[in-house]
Amino acid sequence: MYQRSGSRRSSGRRFSGGRILVALVIAAVSILSYCSSRSYNPVTGEDQYVAISPEQEIALGLQAAPEMAQEFGGLHPDEQAQALLDNVCERIINNSKAAETEWPFECHLLADSETINAFALPGGQMFITAALFDQTETEGQLAGVMAHEMGHVVARHSSQQIAKQRLTEGLTQ
8 A cells, every 4th residue: 555755855955935035035125226226317318227326436437447547558648649539528528418417527548559449437437449549530430439438428327237237136146
């Protein structure tokens, strides 16, 4: 005659309702934290979820700028090229909503003549490598590249990415 055992402890593991409860609490806190980070961006006209304040973005960008410059060979020594870049960036700022923001924009020409790249750090630090700078044939092309990077700053893409990363980390815990 076959008898059924009422116990299912053969695997040596026991169900723990406490673990699930802790996981649900962490997930709920992560979601609530993300949702409470909603902020209106007057430049883009959109509500967005951001993780850090504008002041923190500026500080983060200023702190990371020297390290990023070194990663791309330092700042380019050509003062005329840097002056052209500064002039183009200043005209973009003065003829756009960027002038109405609190971001202290700075444009940096990097010495890297191999890597074709441009990027922006949080808070207004913008970079273009000599390799990409040399590829631009007109001021308009250079302005297009730098305006694109400026767009990342005013749209607060870095802060949005940090908020999404924190949400993801909280949910995967």
